[in-house]
Amino acid sequence: MIESLGYDVAQAHNGPAALAVLRSGKRFDLLLTDIDLPEGINGLQLAKAAQALQPGLNVLLCTGYETAIPEGISLTEPLRWPILYKPFRRSDLAASIQAAMAA
Numbered sequence: 001m002i003e004s005l006g007y008d009v010a011q012a013h014n015g016p017a018a019l020a021v022l023r024s025g026k027r028f029d030l031l032l033t034d035i036d037l038p039e040g041i042n043g044l045q046l047a048k049a050a051q052a053l054q055p056g057l058n059v060l061l062c063t064g065y066e067t068a069i070p071e072g073i074s075l076t077e078p079l080r081w082p083i084l085y086k087p088f089r090r091s092d093l094a095a096s097i098q099a100a101m102a103a
Contacts, residue, residue: 002032005094015041022053030101035063035083047081060100062086 002009010026012018015037022028031050033043041049047059064086082103084096 001090001093002097004090005097007097014039015043015046018046019049019053022050028054028057030058030060030097032060032062032097035061036065058100058103060084060096062088 007030010021010028012021015033016039018031018033019041022031031047033046035043037043037046043061047061051057051059059081060083061081062084082096082100084092088096
């Protein structure tokens with residue numbers, strides 16, 4: 001869906017794989033990650049690590065949970081990234097990406 005909006009996309013199947021992509025040296029404009037990820041780290045931890053690797057990286061979180069934070073994921077500070085709730089329409093995704101990039 002993101003590619004259909006005209007963006008180039010790099011995909012990773014979990015947080016550690018996403019960090020490996022970010023460490024590859026390629027610069028990214030936006031990280032779109034689910035809050036609840038498999039295998040090791042959650043999306044909030046990924047976003048923090050990603051911004052440490054690439055300062056200024058924009059982040060857009062998504063979740064299928066009615067509440068922003070799934071059970072078992074705790075916050076030690078207020079959430080600082082926008083959240084896109086699933087299910088969403090293509091137009092919602094486009095607007096959320098634009099808002100996250102402008103933040």
